[in-house]
Amino acid sequence: MGDLKTQRETPNNSKIRLKETIHEIEGLFVSVAHFHFVREIWAFLLRLLWNFIHLVISTSHFLLGTANTFQSYLISSGLLRKYKALDLTELQYLAIVVDSEEAHNTSKIVELLHWLSIVGVKNICLYDMDGKDSKANAFLSSMILIAQNFHIFIVLGVLKVSKEIILEELADKSYEKGTCSDQKEMAFEFSSFSDGKEGAAKAANFLCSKYLKDSSLDGVDEEQLFTESKMTEALRAVDCGGPEPNLLLVFGLARCHLGFPAWRMRYTEIVHMGPLKAMKYGAIVKAIYKFTTVRQNYGS
Amino acid sequence: MDWFQMAGLRNLLSNYFKTEALFSIVRKFVFSILSVGPIPNHIAFILDGNRRYARNWNMQEGEGNKVGFLALMSMLNYCYELWIKYVTLYAFSIDNFNRWPNEVQYVMDLLQEKIEGLLKEESIVNNYRIRVYFLGNLKLLNELVRLAAKKAMAATAKNDKAVLMICVAYTSIDEIVHVVQESYNEKKDDIRHHEIDKELPIKLVDLEKHMYMAVALDADILVRTSGETCLSNFLLWQTTFCQLYSPNALWPEISLRHLEIEAIGAFSILVELRRTKWVHCSTIRGGSAPEVEIGTALLNTSSKYGAIDASSKVFDKMLQESIVSRSAMIATYGMHVNMQNALVLLIEMK
Numbered sequence: 012m013g014d015l016k017t018q019r020e021t022p023n024n025s026k027i028r029l030k031e032t033i034h035e036i037e038g039l040f041v042s043v044a045h046f047h048f049v050r051e052i053w054a055f056l057l058r059l060l061w062n063f064i065h066l067v068i069s070t071s072h073f074l075l076g077t078a079n080t081f082q083s084y085l086i087s088s089g090l091l092r093k094y095k096a097l098d099l100t101e102l103q104y105l106a107i108v109v110d111s112e113e114a115h116n117t118s119k120i121v122e123l124l125h126w127l128s129i130v131g132v133k134n135i136c137l138y139d140m141d142g143k144d145s146k147a148n149a150f151l152s153s154m155i156l157i158a159q160n161f162h163i164f165i166v167l168g169v170l171k172v173s174k175e176i177i178l179e180e181l182a183d184k185s186y187e188k189g190t191c192s193d194q195k196e197m198a199f200e201f202s203s204f205s206d207g208k209e210g211a212a213k214a215a216n217f218l219c220s221k222y223l224k225d226s227s228l229d230g231v232d233e234e235q236l237f238t239e240s241k242m243t244e245a246l247r248a249v250d251c252g253g254p255e256p257n258l259l260l261v262f263g264l265a266r267c268h269l270g271f272p273a274w275r276m277r278y279t280e281i282v283h284m285g286p287l288k289a290m291k292y293g294a295i296v297k298a299i300y301k302f303t304t305v306r307q308n309y310g311s
Numbered sequence: 312m313d314w315f316q317m318a319g320l321r322n323l324l325s326n327y328f329k330t331e332a333l334f335s336i337v338r339k340f341v342f343s344i345l346s347v348g349p350i351p352n353h354i355a356f357i358l359d360g361n362r363r364y365a366r367n368w369n370m371q372e373g374e375g376n377k378v379g380f381l382a383l384m385s386m387l388n389y390c391y392e393l394w395i396k397y398v399t400l401y402a403f404s405i406d407n408f409n410r411w412p413n414e415v416q417y418v419m420d421l422l423q424e425k426i427e428g429l430l431k432e433e434s435i436v437n438n439y440r441i442r443v444y445f446l447g448n449l450k451l452l453n454e455l456v457r458l459a460a461k462k463a464m465a466a467t468a469k470n471d472k473a474v475l476m477i478c479v480a481y482t483s484i485d486e487i488v489h490v491v492q493e494s495y496n497e498k499k500d501d502i503r504h505h506e507i508d509k510e511l512p513i514k515l516v517d518l519e520k521h522m523y524m525a526v527a528l529d530a531d532i533l534v535r536t537s538g539e540t541c542l543s544n545f546l547l548w549q550t551t552f553c554q555l556y557s558p559n560a561l562w563p564e565i566s567l568r569h570l571e572i573e574a575i576g577a578f579s580i581l582v583e584l585r586r587t588k589w590v591h592c593s594t595i596r597g598g599s600a601p602e603v604e605i606g607t608a609l610l611n612t613s614s615k616y617g618a619i620d621a622s623s624k625v626f627d628k629m630l631q632e633s634i635v636s637r638s639a640m641i642a643t644y645g646m647h648v649n650m651q652n653a654l655v656l657l658i659e660m661k
Contacts, residue, residue: 043547049513057344057346057347058345058347060347061342061344061345061347061348064345068572104541146498169601184594208515208548209515209517210492210515211487211515212505212511212513212514212515212518213511215490215491215494215495215500215513215518216513218491218495219491219494219495219498219499219502219512219513220502220505222495223499223502223503234492236492237488237489237491237495238488239485239488239490242484242487242488242491246427248386265552265554266554266555267550267551267552267553267554267555267558268550268551268555269551270553271552273483273487273547273548274484274547276542276547277482277483277484277542277543277544277547278541278543278544279541279542280540280541280557281540281541281542283555304540309406309543311474
């Protein structure tokens with residue numbers, strides 16, 4: 012009798028137990044789903060807040076940019092006295108770093124160089140990441156434009172190929188115009204990414220092969236063989252040397268120097284000017300003025 | 312509000328219950344918001360302005376460095392809480408040896424004391440499992456500091472969560488000369504037997520692997536305090552795509568808001584994308600296959616912003632795969648609901 016009872020009860024019990032386990036599993040899924048739901052909500056909230064902060068920062072940058080533009084117009088108009096006469100004795104060499112895409116915009120480059128000539132800068136290094144070959148034609152045409160319009164002699168340093176053509180063109184022009192008494196002389200140098208790191212590799216090869224071939228240096232301590240001055244000479248020998256610029260103006264969206272030769276950038280002041288297409292004369296004057304007020308102590 | 316005032320305020324308020332915990336909760340909340348966007352992998356700091364701070368507050372000579380050290384500890388805590396894996400500091404330059412001998416000696420003593428402090432149990436190094444490197448021409452340091460530095464490097468060699476690179480007796484120019492010397496030692500035979508018109512024996516890769524800074528990828532952001540915009544012979548080689556940031560605050564005055572708002576807020580999607588494009592173009596244009604780490608980093612970045620084609624191109628070009636890069640690619644496809652490709656890669660992995 013007892014056995015029948017248990018036999019009858021077991022299927023009911025198992026059904027109940029099955030239902031209970033199903034309920035438990037459903038409950039687990041619901042709590043996991045809730046947890047997942049809560050996590051989704053939290054992630055969405057964080058993204059929203061991040062976008063809000065990003066918006067606030069972008070707005071403040073925009074407002075700052077507008078204020079700077081207004082100031083540069085004031086400077087251009089000559090109303091602010093302190094920017095009128097700039098003391099350029101400290102600024103021996105100026106470098107311009109341009110984003111490669113913007114470097115194709117030759118009219119802007121010419122305008123920039125014209126402004127710099129008005130300010131009175133004498134020596135300029137133009138740098139962009141791409142190789143010299145792609146720039147050769149663009150800069151060639153812009154150089155001829157400058158020479159024609161602004162009576163400036165140009166001596167190209169690194170672009171050896173275009174140098175002869177340019178000098179020929181200029182020689183023709185100077186005969187036409189006769190000797191102008193107030194001709195400004197500006198020196199330009201063109202540089203690219205390959206003058207930086209790869210130039211250092213070429214200089215290393217030059218230096219090392221020089222020491223190995225010179226048997227009189229056997230037994231000399233290596234510390235004395237490899238010094239700063241020897242490296243500078245080696246860089247000059249492989250055509251990747253040059254003076255150190257005092258000021259470097261970066262035209263582009265990002266605030267980085269895009270691989271300007273490391274050996275020449277020790278104590279260079281680096282100023283970010285924004286994109287080339289939005290450049291203003293007043294901003295350049297302000298950057299140069301700010302440079303003249305800086306007192307470098309060179310680490311000591 | 313500079314570090315000093317902030318610490319004073321905190322001390323005052325910590326008399327009240329739970330304020331310290333409240334500060335840290337708020338800070339963690341802000342960090343979780345910032346983690347939504349791109350976070351730099353590597354930040355470099357130039358600790359400038361300690362002496363000026365001491366003069367401004369009429370402190371004794373050298374006290375500014377002590378306050379600077381406290382500010383440094385709090386900045387490091389913030390960086391590692393934000394999961395910024397690599398932090399580099401410009402602690403002492405070779406040019407700084409030209410300062411007054413008393414001053415140099417004071418800084419050296421402070422350095423030694425703090426390095427020994429790092430090795431203690433409760434220090435930040437053990438909390439975050441930081442591996443410490445001392446980079447530079449260590450031969451120029453005095454014996455005690457050099458030994459302490461070597462001991463610290465050996466003691467933290469097994470840590471793997473984060474990396475702290477402290478540049479002492481370092482200048483970029485000295486680093487480049489050192490690199491040339493090391494390459495010379497390595498490639499003496501190749502140079503001796505080099506024929507003209509053949510490929511040069513010392514290549515750029517050889518130079519780069521001997522750099523002191525070869526232990527980490529290039530810096531993403533370089534912060535120089537006290538408003539100076541000059542690199543002062545620091546990381547000249549490694550800052551090709553590094554965002555330069557110069558707050559006007561002096562180093563002891565640097566605070567969390569500088570790190571949050573400017574360095575990371577300004578490090579926006581636009582810059583990240585442009586940088587990826589440059590590295591991408593120069594890698595693929597150069598014809599070289601990306602190194603595993605760079606390739607994986609590129610994959611991660613491109614995938615984060617939905618550029619799947621770019622990611623797959625980088626992945627194909629990578630000659631040397633690793634499990635990391637493959638799983639990164641699988642994750643990319645998964646994230647952008649491209650299950651078929653993800654599954655194919657997974658099966659190939661086995």
